[in-house]
Amino acid sequence: xxxxxxxxxxxxxxxxxxxxxxxxxxxxxxxxxxxxxxxxxxxxxxxxxxxxxxxxxxxxxxxxxxxxxxxxxxxxxxxxxxxxxxxxxxxxxxxxxxxxxxxxxxxxxxxxxxxxxxxxxxxxxxxxxxxxxxxxxx
Amino acid sequence: xxxxxxxxxxxxxxxxxxxxxxxxxxxxxxxxxxxxxxxxxxxxxxxxxxxxxxxxxxxxxxxxxxxxxxxxxxxxxxxxxxxxxxxxxxxxxxxxxxxxxxxxxxxxxxxxxxxxxxxxxxxxxxxxxxxxxxxxxxxxxxxxxxxxxxxxxxxxxxxxxxxxxxxxxxxxxxxxxxxx
Numbered sequence: 001x002x003x004x005x006x007x008x009x010x011x012x013x014x015x016x017x018x019x020x021x022x023x024x025x026x027x028x029x030x031x032x033x034x035x036x037x038x039x040x041x042x043x044x045x046x047x048x049x050x051x052x053x054x055x056x057x058x059x060x061x062x063x064x065x066x067x068x069x070x071x072x073x074x075x076x077x078x079x080x081x082x083x084x085x086x087x088x089x090x091x092x093x094x095x096x097x098x099x100x101x102x103x104x105x106x107x108x109x110x111x112x113x114x115x116x117x118x119x120x121x122x123x124x125x126x127x128x129x130x131x132x133x134x135x136x137x138x
Numbered sequence: 139x140x141x142x143x144x145x146x147x148x149x150x151x152x153x154x155x156x157x158x159x160x161x162x163x164x165x166x167x168x169x170x171x172x173x174x175x176x177x178x179x180x181x182x183x184x185x186x187x188x189x190x191x192x193x194x195x196x197x198x199x200x201x202x203x204x205x206x207x208x209x210x211x212x213x214x215x216x217x218x219x220x221x222x223x224x225x226x227x228x229x230x231x232x233x234x235x236x237x238x239x240x241x242x243x244x245x246x247x248x249x250x251x252x253x254x255x256x257x258x259x260x261x262x263x264x265x266x267x268x269x270x271x272x273x274x275x276x277x278x279x280x281x282x283x284x285x286x287x288x289x290x291x292x293x294x295x296x297x298x299x300x301x302x303x304x305x306x307x308x309x310x311x312x313x314x315x316x317x318x
Contacts, residue, residue: 004316024167024171028163
């Protein structure tokens with residue numbers, strides 16, 4: 001028996017594979033349906049559910065945040081001591097009478113006590129400050 | 139085919155895309171089917187792989203740089219898809235790719251989409267014993283008659299190495315056919 005060879009002089013052996021009848025025709029339409037379309041879908045703005053959701057969320061946040069902001073930043077009705085001091089210092093036309101009408105008797109006595117320097121201290125000041133004598137004579 | 143650059147332009151332009159893709163399909167579906175079927179052996183599997191190949195081609199057209207011919211680029215995708223498919227199928231069945239191939243060849247007689255005789259089945263059995271790369275080279279050269287230069291572009295292997303692979307494959311097949 002002649003040995004088997006695959007050289008060009010021998011008749012070619014085919015695979016014997018065959019597709020079903022009409023396979024390629026059907027493949028065309030099957031593939032066309034499967035291919036992703038490149039046209040972007042047009043979605044109207046008002047049809048977008050997410051837009052409405054975002055809008056509603058924004059309104060809720062706004063309503064909640066305004067009272068919180070007011071509570072946090074404007075809760076104190078008392079005037080800051082520093083601001084008050086600054087106001088008094090820059091508006092120097094407040095007289096002693098003005099203060100006296102505002103302050104209670106107790107407050108005034110407290111001030112008096114605080115200013116009670118004692119006779120020695122006054123003498124010291126008078127001795128060390130010659131100009132004061134002139135003021136007293138005047 | 140018309141100037142390839144123009145054709146790729148048509149494939150990428152949304153206005154001409156569908157017509158151009160139909161043209162591409164008509165031109166390549168038969169040779170690509172044969173190429174895939176020669177690797178996976180079974181019609182249903184070849185059908186799956188061919189559809190995936192065309193979908194991948196369509197999706198990746200925008201990345202096709204034109205460094206190789208459209209023909210070899212498509213064959214490369216088809217080859218990779220078919221080999222990956224075989225490996226995954228073998229893994230799923232818990233057997234090696236060789237064992238899976240032998241199983242399919244043994245069942246060829248019962249395959250309604252196989253119209254071959256004893257010699258054709260014996261040849262498939264002989265091919266199944268070859269290493270994967272030699273199988274691929276043999277099938278592409280002997281059955282599909284693809285030129286070595288094109289095959290080199292598809293498989294990324296030098297022409298010399300491909301010729302050597304084919305030579306070894308032929309020798310092993312002839313030995314198998316004469317001893318079995």
